[in-house]
Amino acid sequence: MTTLLLSAALILLALFGTPLFAIILAVASLGFYHSGIELTVIASEIYRLADTPMLSALPLFTAAGYILAESQAANRLVRLADSILGWLPGGLAVVAFAACALFTAFTGASGVTIVALGALLMPALIKAGYNEKFSLGLVTTSGSLGLLLPPSLPLILYGIVAQQMASGADISIDKLFIAGIAPGLLMVVLLSLWSVSASPARARTRQPFSAARALEACRAAIWEIPLPFFLMIGIYSGYFAISEAAAIVALYVLLVEVFIYREISLSQLPAILREAVVMVGGILLILAASLALTNYLIDADVPTRLFTTIQAHISSRLTFLIILNIILLALGAILDIFSAIVIMVPLLLPIADSYGIDPIHLGIIFLANMQIGYLTPPVGMNLFIASYRFHKPITTVYLATLPFMLILLAALLIITYVPQLSLFLVR
Amino acid sequence: MIRRLLSYLNKGEELLLVALLLLLMIIVAAQIIMRNLMGSGLIWADGLTRTLVLWLGLLGAMVATRDNNHINIDILSRFLPAKTKTVVSGLTLLFTSGICAVTCYYACYFVALEYHFQTPAFDQVPAWLCEMIIPLAFGVMGLRCLLLAALALTGRNLPTPPPATYGRDQ
Numbered sequence: 001m002t003t004l005l006l007s008a009a010l011i012l013l014a015l016f017g018t019p020l021f022a023i024i025l026a027v028a029s030l031g032f033y034h035s036g037i038e039l040t041v042i043a044s045e046i047y048r049l050a051d052t053p054m055l056s057a058l059p060l061f062t063a064a065g066y067i068l069a070e071s072q073a074a075n076r077l078v079r080l081a082d083s084i085l086g087w088l089p090g091g092l093a094v095v096a097f098a099a100c101a102l103f104t105a106f107t108g109a110s111g112v113t114i115v116a117l118g119a120l121l122m123p124a125l126i127k128a129g130y131n132e133k134f135s136l137g138l139v140t141t142s143g144s145l146g147l148l149l150p151p152s153l154p155l156i157l158y159g160i161v162a163q164q165m166a167s168g169a170d171i172s173i174d175k176l177f178i179a180g181i182a183p184g185l186l187m188v189v190l191l192s193l194w195s196v197s198a199s200p201a202r203a204r205t206r207q208p209f210s211a212a213r214a215l216e217a218c219r220a221a222i223w224e225i226p227l228p229f230f231l232m233i234g235i236y237s238g239y240f241a242i243s244e245a246a247a248i249v250a251l252y253v254l255l256v257e258v259f260i261y262r263e264i265s266l267s268q269l270p271a272i273l274r275e276a277v278v279m280v281g282g283i284l285l286i287l288a289a290s291l292a293l294t295n296y297l298i299d300a301d302v303p304t305r306l307f308t309t310i311q312a313h314i315s316s317r318l319t320f321l322i323i324l325n326i327i328l329l330a331l332g333a334i335l336d337i338f339s340a341i342v343i344m345v346p347l348l349l350p351i352a353d354s355y356g357i358d359p360i361h362l363g364i365i366f367l368a369n370m371q372i373g374y375l376t377p378p379v380g381m382n383l384f385i386a387s388y389r390f391h392k393p394i395t396t397v398y399l400a401t402l403p404f405m406l407i408l409l410a411a412l413l414i415i416t417y418v419p420q421l422s423l424f425l426v427r
Numbered sequence: 428m429i430r431r432l433l434s435y436l437n438k439g440e441e442l443l444l445v446a447l448l449l450l451l452m453i454i455v456a457a458q459i460i461m462r463n464l465m466g467s468g469l470i471w472a473d474g475l476t477r478t479l480v481l482w483l484g485l486l487g488a489m490v491a492t493r494d495n496n497h498i499n500i501d502i503l504s505r506f507l508p509a510k511t512k513t514v515v516s517g518l519t520l521l522f523t524s525g526i527c528a529v530t531c532y533y534a535c536y537f538v539a540l541e542y543h544f545q546t547p548a549f550d551q552v553p554a555w556l557c558e559m560i561i562p563l564a565f566g567v568m569g570l571r572c573l574l575l576a577a578l579a580l581t582g583r584n585l586p587t588p589p590p591a592t593y594g595r596d597q
Binding site: 013014015016017018019020021022025026029038039040042043044046047049050051052053055056058059060063239240243244246247248250251254269270273274276277278279280281282283284285286287288334335336338339378379 | 441444449454459477479486501504519523526530536537538540548554558562
């Protein structure tokens with residue numbers, strides 16, 4: 001009875017906007033207290049933040065992303081994509097998806113893409129003959145496209161959390177990076193195909209390819225073009241680990257944007273870095289709280305019990321996957337991607353493992369679901385950012401985004417039920 | 428006077444945050460260069476990096492608390508009338524403050540234990556020194572939440588998280 005009452009109170013508190021870390025810490029503290037374990041264990045679990053390999057990648061990539069977002073990199077990226085892909089029929093839609101996916105991969109899906117790239121792409125799309133509703137939907141959807149592409153923060157966080165679990169021991173972040181590429185591209189391709197077929201005749205007139213224009217755009221972005229390449233080459237040649245790559249990328253971006261492009265002044269820099277650390281701080285705090293909670297849950301045998309219950313009802317892998325998708329979609333609609341990862345992955349991983357689902361594949365499925373969560377009414381984050389940024393009523397954004405969301409759902413089905421798509425390069 | 432002192436403390440907190448982030452970048456980068464060029468590295472670098480991440484995370488969380496800018500779910504409160512909403516956020520903040528206080532208390536105890544046993548963290552650095560940030564962060568977050576809760580429950584407006592500033596209108 002008391003347990004029930006307490007749970008109800010905590011759920012209510014959570015739904016009314018209590019910081020999630022406080023809720024998680026409360027659950028963990030109550031749990032430990034109940035089992036008669038000294039609460040100092042919470043502090044020692046929080047201290048595990050200093051004992052988790054790879055974690056430094058999080059603040060470093062975030063800093064790089066925030067600096068990029070504040071510079072004119074978005075502008076250069078759109079110009080570059082346009083000069084290379086613009087000759088395709090319906091080229092601008094393809095350009096938009098490609099540019100947004102790349103930008104999101106580097107800046108993390110925190111809405112930056114919609115704000116930074118959307119402002120450029122919205123007017124361009126409308127000018128090219130797409131109607132407003134279509135353009136709005138496209139830009140809103142693009143805000144979280146690229147989550148599956150390296151070096152996106154959610155991929156890294158999934159890897160870090162999974163590595164804490166015994167069954168996730170063989171998950172390395174560099175494998176996750178490779179596994180996400182094909183599914184991420186699948187989303188971009190499906191969205192592009194649909195956009196091209198749905199685009200009005202006027203938008204389909206091709207703009208001829210111009211080598212001079214492409215060269216000009218390349219020259220403008222010459223300092224940023226090497227970024228994805230040296231990231232991948234550095235990691236896969238073994239010169240540096242992912243957390244080290246993050247430091248190099250952050251330092252490089254800082255030097256290039258501040259001293260070469262001179263688009264960010266030294267006096268602006270502290271404020272930008274502060275924003276980055278505050279965002280990461282929020283994530284790390286929830287991660288710390290979840291480490292404590294997971295410890296309690298394992299101590300109380302919750303994963304095993306959960307597992308027995310589920311196994312009693314679900315026998316086939318297929319049914320499990322279907323239910324997994326439904327649960328994750330619902331979760332993605334109310335929870336942000338980072339909290340969802342740190343809370344759910346420790347519970348899901350052992351269960352999925354027993355149904356023979358590869359932990360790397362699980363990660364890709366998880367993130368693909370969460371990506372759609374960004375677009376799911378009523379509280380998908382992209383919907384709000386787009387509504388705020390483009391001064392459109394939220395219901396208009398819902399309707400505009402719906403067709404794109406359906407395409408992503410189709411991609412999700414393929415990603416979930418064709419594990420080879422994620423695994424063919426890894427296993 | 429107190430206001431001035433507080434604003435100095437806030438500035439100091441931000442300065443420390445930015446300095447630690449830059450330090451993290453530089454140490455890791457130096458480590459790669461030394462390893463690949465000279466075949467050796469700094470032994471204490473790894474321990475320091477990992478401690479820096481803990482400090483960065485908790486300092487970031489402290490600053491986030493200032494503007495009540497923590498990750499939350501917040502589905503229901505948007506349907507409340509403005510006045511009720513402020514009271515409800517006051518209550519959630521009060522709750523958060525309580526949790527922070529409990530965590531701070533046990534973290535102090537934890538640090539004291541580690542001091543007593545002189546557990547090493549890395550190289551010659553004792554663990555309690557690295558862990559100091561945990562009670563400090565939860566203490567400060569608890570106080571800040573309490574302050575915000577007092578503001579909300581006496582009917583004053585809460586600071587709103589700054590809107591995303593990135594990407595100026597181009």
